[in-house]
Amino acid sequence: MSKSHITTTINGDVREFLCDPSDTLLSVLRDNLGLTGTKEGCGTGDCGACSVTVNGRLVCSCLVLGVEAEGAEIGTVEGIGSSDKLHVIQQKFLEHAALQCGICTPGLIVSTKALLEENPNPTEDEARYYLAGNLCRCTGYDKIIRAVLDSAETLRGAA
Amino acid sequence: MVSVVYEAPDSIQDAVKLLATSKVKANVLAGGTDLLVQMRGQHEPRLIVDVKKIASMMAANVSADGVALGPAVPSAELSARDDIKAIFPGLVEAAYLIGSTQVQGRCSVGGNLCNSSPAADTIPALIANRAQCVIEGPDGERTVAVEDFVTGVQRNCMTKGELLTMIKLPQPAPRTSDAYLRFIPRTEMDIAVAGAGVSITLGEDGTCTDARVAIGAVAVTALLVPEAAAALIGSKLDDAALQAAADAASAASKPITDRRGTIEYRKHVVGVLVKRAAKIAAERAGG
Numbered sequence: 001m002s003k004s005h006i007t008t009t010i011n012g013d014v015r016e017f018l019c020d021p022s023d024t025l026l027s028v029l030r031d032n033l034g035l036t037g038t039k040e041g042c043g044t045g046d047c048g049a050c051s052v053t054v055n056g057r058l059v060c061s062c063l064v065l066g067v068e069a070e071g072a073e074i075g076t077v078e079g080i081g082s083s084d085k086l087h088v089i090q091q092k093f094l095e096h097a098a099l100q101c102g103i104c105t106p107g108l109i110v111s112t113k114a115l116l117e118e119n120p121n122p123t124e125d126e127a128r129y130y131l132a133g134n135l136c137r138c139t140g141y142d143k144i145i146r147a148v149l150d151s152a153e154t155l156r157g158a159a
Numbered sequence: 160m161v162s163v164v165y166e167a168p169d170s171i172q173d174a175v176k177l178l179a180t181s182k183v184k185a186n187v188l189a190g191g192t193d194l195l196v197q198m199r200g201q202h203e204p205r206l207i208v209d210v211k212k213i214a215s216m217m218a219a220n221v222s223a224d225g226v227a228l229g230p231a232v233p234s235a236e237l238s239a240r241d242d243i244k245a246i247f248p249g250l251v252e253a254a255y256l257i258g259s260t261q262v263q264g265r266c267s268v269g270g271n272l273c274n275s276s277p278a279a280d281t282i283p284a285l286i287a288n289r290a291q292c293v294i295e296g297p298d299g300e301r302t303v304a305v306e307d308f309v310t311g312v313q314r315n316c317m318t319k320g321e322l323l324t325m326i327k328l329p330q331p332a333p334r335t336s337d338a339y340l341r342f343i344p345r346t347e348m349d350i351a352v353a354g355a356g357v358s359i360t361l362g363e364d365g366t367c368t369d370a371r372v373a374i375g376a377v378a379v380t381a382l383l384v385p386e387a388a389a390a391l392i393g394s395k396l397d398d399a400a401l402q403a404a405a406d407a408a409s410a411a412s413k414p415i416t417d418r419r420g421t422i423e424y425r426k427h428v429v430g431v432l433v434k435r436a437a438k439i440a441a442e443r444a445g446g
C-alpha cells in the first residue's frame with residue numbers, strides 16, 4: 001500500500017507530508033514534520049499532552065489520523081508565541097512556576113489558549129473542568145490554575 | 160508493509176458500498192475516540208471509512224417530528240445546540256459527560272452507541288427518549304429501536320456493510336423532559352459505575368402520565384426497565400413511588416463485581432440514580 005499525500009495548514013503555513021493511513025496526527029507532527037512540541041504521554045486520549053486544535057477545535061492528536069488533516073487547519077504549540085516573545089500564557093506559566101518536568105506544558109498551553117478564546121473570564125471551577133483532560137504528574141495543578149487565571153486577567157486587560 | 164486503507168466518501172451509498180465489498184476488516188470512523196484506541200498496536204489489514212465528509216452524518220435537525228441526529232456529530236457541537244438541549248437536556252448532558260474537552264471535540268453519540276460498551280453514557284438517555292436507529296446496508300434501510308440495538312458487550316445488531324445513518328428522537332409529548340445521571344468515583348474523566356436515564360411526562364395536575372427508565376453499566380447492555388416506569392406512572396412522584404421505581408431498577412440490574420464496585424453496591428447506586436434522575440426530569444417537565 002502506498003503512502004498518502006496530505007496537504008494541510010499548520011499554524012498558518014501550508015505544509016505537505018506523506019504518511020501511512022494508520023499514522024496518528026501526533027506521530028506525523030513529531031516524526032514527519034519535526035514539530036516535537038506536541039508530546040505523547042499515553043497515546044489513548046487520557047493525558048492531553050498531545051493537545052492541538054483542528055479547525056479551531058481542541059482535540060487529542062493521538063486520536064486523530066494524519067490523513068484526516070487533509071485540507072484542515074491545525075494549531076500546535078509551535079504557533080503560540082516565539083522564542084524572543086513568549087505568549088502571555090507561556091509567560092504566566094513561567095512566573096507561577098506552573099511546571100516542573102514540562103512534559104504536560106505544551107498541551108496545557110494549547111488547551112489554556114483554547115479555553116480563554118471560548119471563555120475569557122473563567123471561574124476556577126470552569127478552568128479546572130475544561131483542563132481536566134490535561135494531566136500533570138508534577139505540579140499538583142494549583143500553580144497551573146493560578147497561571148491560567150492570571151493569564152485570563154492579563155489578556156482581558158490587554159483586550 | 161502498510162495494510163491500512165483510508166477512504167472518506169461523501170455519500171451514504173458510497174460508504175455502504177465500501178463497507179460491504181471490503182475484503183479486509185472494515186471499520187467506520189466517526190470521532191475515533193474508541194476506534195483509534197482499539198487500533199493501537201494492531202497491524203492487520205484494515206479499511207477505514209471516515210463518515211465525517213457525509214453531510215447528513217454531521218448534521219442535527221430539529222423539526223415538528225423531533226430531532227434527527229447525525230450519528231457523527233461531535234459532542235462539542237451537540238452541547239452547543241440550545242434548540243436540542245431544550246427538548247432533550249438529559250441526552251445532551253450524557254453526551255457532555257464523555258471524556259475531556261479534547262475527547263468532546265471528536266466523540267459522537269453514534270460512535271458511543273456503535274461501540275456498544277455496557278457503560279456507554281448516551282445509551283440509557285437514548286433509550287429513555289425512545290430513539291430509533293436508522294441503519295443502511297447493502298440490502299436497503301431498516302429501523303431498530305435503540306433498546307434492541309446493542310446485543311452484548313461491544314456487540315450490536317449491525318452486520319457487514321451496514322452503517323448507522325441517523326438517530327431519530329421522536330418529538331416528546333407536552334410536559335415531557337429527561338435527565339441522565341451517572342456515578343463515577345472521580346469528578347471528571349471516568350467510566351460509569353452505574354447510570355440512569357429517565358424521561359417523565361406530567362399531566363396538567365402534576366401526575367406522571369408516562370415514563371421511561373433505562374439503566375446503564377449494571378448489565379451487559381443498557382436496560383429498559385418497564386417495571387420502574389410503571390411504578391412512576393399514575394403517581395405524583397412521591398417518595399413511595401420513587402422508592403418503588405428505584406427498587407424495580409435495582410431488581411432488574413445484573414451487575415458484576417469489578418474494581419469499580421461490587422454487585423451489591425451497583426444495585427443500590429443504580430436505584431438511587433433512577434430516583435434522582437426521575438426528580439430532575441419531572442422538575443424540567445413541569446417548568
Ligand SMILES: Cc1cc2nc3c(=O)[nH]c(=O)nc-3n(C[C@H](O)[C@H](O)[C@H](O)COP(=O)(O)OP(=O)(O)OC[C@H]3O[C@@H](n4cnc5c(N)ncnc54)[C@H](O)[C@@H]3O)c2cc1C
Nearest residue numbers: 045187189190191192193194258267270271273279280323
Ligand atoms: C479519554 C477517554 C474518555 C472517555 N470517556 C467516556 C465516558 O465518560 N463515557 C463514555 O460513554 N465513553 C467514553 N469514552 C469512549 C468514547 O469516547 C465514546 O464511546 C465516544 O462516544 C465514541 O464516539 P466516536 O465518534 O469517537 O466513535 P469512533 O471511535 O469513531 O467509533 C466507535 C465504534 O463505532 C463504530 N461506528 C462509529 N460510527 C458508526 C456508524 N455511524 N455506523 C456504524 N458504526 C459506527 C466504529 O467503527 C467503532 O467501532 C472515552 C474515551 C476516551 C479516549
Ligand code: FES
Nearest residue numbers: 041042043048062
Ligand atoms: S498522548 Fe494523546 S492524550 Fe495522552
Ligand code: FES
Nearest residue numbers: 100102136137138
Ligand atoms: S510538569 Fe511534569 S507532568 Fe506536568
